[in-house]
Amino acid sequence: MHTETQVNVETELSEARVGRLHRTLGVLITLMTMFDGYDTFNPAYVIHYVAGPWGLTPGQAGFLVSSGLVGFLVGAAGHGAVADRLGRRRTMIAGLWLVNLFTLLTPLLGHGFAVFCGxxxxxxxxxxxxxxxxxxxxxxxxxxxxSNVFSLWGVTLGWSLGGTVAGLVGVFLTPRFGWEILYWVGALSIPLTFVLQAVLPESPRFLAAKGRTEELRALLGRLRPERAASYAAAALVLPPVPRVRNPIAALLEPRYRRVSLTIWATSFLSLFCVFGLTGWIPTVMMQRGESFAASFGFGALMQMTSFLGGLTLAGIVDRRPSRATRFLSTWWLVGGFSVLVLLFADSHVVNLVSVAASGFFIVGAQHVLNNFTASSYETGMRASAVGMELGVGRVGAILGPFVAGLLQSATHGSQAMFWTLGIAALVGAGTIASLGLRGPQAPEVQLVRS
Known part of the structure; x- marks a missing residue:
């Protein structure tokens, strides 16, 4: 009697070596998120050129930085259900085309506060x-x-590079070409979009969740070419996918409620601090006596150290995943104190070390929180879970620059701003520490024949 060979898809994906296709796809996602980071942070370098001519108050300047995050909140919160139904590939490419279009329109039409924010x-x-x-x-x-280290190289490196490039363009090109050059450079994402359309496959776990077995066999063969022959005739053992009519509501079901609410609160506090700092660091550093180039360079410094901090934390979490919340809490705790140091000393060395440490610990921990969130839910809910984490977090990101601007206006200095942002990071450390567990894991797999 013939016995059909069974291949456990989850095991095949989880135990694979990082091969050529893994690296290729990692590079493509890195390039995509590089433009995400670049677009997210370049308004901080626009403020210097438009605050005076447009007659902006500190609150308006803060909203200029935050305005893109309002849209981010809509996209992050709303895309998950689409991606969980239609696929990761199609939804990502649609989002990138949307970025391409309005990046081109911003320097053409955005020559006033209201239109720019729109x-x-x-x-x-x-x-x-x-x-x-x-x-x-x-x-x-x-x-x-x-998984954490690969995510840092495949997502965070790009996002951090994008923020760094925005700082470099702000320092070296905007004095000659004006703030518009930030967006002309950003339009280089258009050629990348065509490459992604031609090369990017669908996520293997999404294919598994949807039972698209023939596509999955082909992709498994490309991810693990040494085992391609064994996939051709095998019965695939796929993870069961819970039927979820409303993914957002499912995140608040009893099984997930504590994890979801804790992650959302932590992301809110973290991104409140991150964007409050990145939105105002160039301006505040000029007020503290730093040169134009050095002040803009502080923003790039935060992005560079954030990748190093995230990579370090990711390596630790991959080795000790059961203590992920403890390590995340430690990172935000140290980062919060790094911000508070700026209250008590004002010198070039202190500014440099504190800003670098803030990026390393606070932004670095946020990068790992994103992957922690993704690993805490099954495939059918994962996009919605990460989208909600970043969506709720973006409420904090919107408020961070706005509140920081109001505090500076009300107190005629940056002291209250640093107190508020530093305490937000410390409270975030306590919030994630209260979870004390790694989050729910995917259930056992089931046999699906095709």
């Missing part, structure tokens, strides 16, 4: 798709033993 909001809807869905895609592709 363009940023519409761009933000596309950005709200790219980062959470890139995180989901990489998480579903990565071998389990290196």
């Amino acid at each position: 363009m940023r909001m519409l761009t933000g809807i596309g950005l709200g798709v790219l980062l959470p869905l890139g995180t989901t895609y990489i998480n579903e592709l990565a071998p389990r033993r290196v």
Whole structure:
């Protein structure tokens, strides 16, 4: 009697070595999220050129930075249900085309406060798709033993590079070409979009969840070419996918409620601090006596150290996943104190070390929180979970620059701003520490024949 060979898809994906296709797809997602990071942070370098000519108050300047995050909130919160139904690939490419369109329109039409903010909001809807869905895609592709590190290289490196490039363009090109050059450079995402359309496959775990077995066999053969022959005639053992009519409501069911609410609160506090700092660091550093180039360079410094901090934390979490919340809490705790140091000393060295440490610990921990969220839910809910985490977090991101601007206006200085942002990071450390567990894991797999 013939016995059909069975192949456990979850095991095949989780235990794979990082091969050529893994690296290729990681590079493509890195490039995509690089433009996400670039677009997210470039308004901080626009303020210097438009605050005076447009007659902006500190509150308006803060909203100019936050306006794109309003759109991000819509895109992040709303894309998950679409991606869980229609696929990661199609939804990501649609989001990138939206970013392309409004990045081009911003320097053409955005020569006033209201129109500029409107363009940023519409761009933000596309950005709200790219980062959470890139995180989901990489998480579903990565071998389990290196999932956090692979996500850092495949998502966070790009996002951090984008923020760094925005700072470099702000320092070296905007003095000569004006703030518009930030968006002409950003339009280089258009050629990348065509490459993604031609090369990017659907997520393997999404194919498994949808029972698209023939496509999955082909993709498994490309991910693990040494085992391609064994996939051709095998019965695939696929993970069961719960039927979820409303993914957002499902995140608040008793099984997930504590995890979801804790992650959302932590993301809110973290991104309140992150965007409050990144939105105002160049301006505040000039007020503290730093040169124009150095002040703009502080923004790039935060992005560079954030990748190093996230990569370090990801490596630790991959080795000790059961203590992920403890390590995340430690990162935000140290980061919060790094911000508070700026209250008590004002010198170039202190500014440099504190800003670098803030990026390393606070932003670095946020990067790992994104992947922690993705790994805490099954495939059928993963895009919605990451989208909601970043969507709720973007409420904090919207408020961060706005509140920071109001505090500076009300107190005629940056002291109250640093107190508020530093305490937000410390409270975030306590919030994630209260979880004390890694989150729910995917259930056992079931046999699906095709």
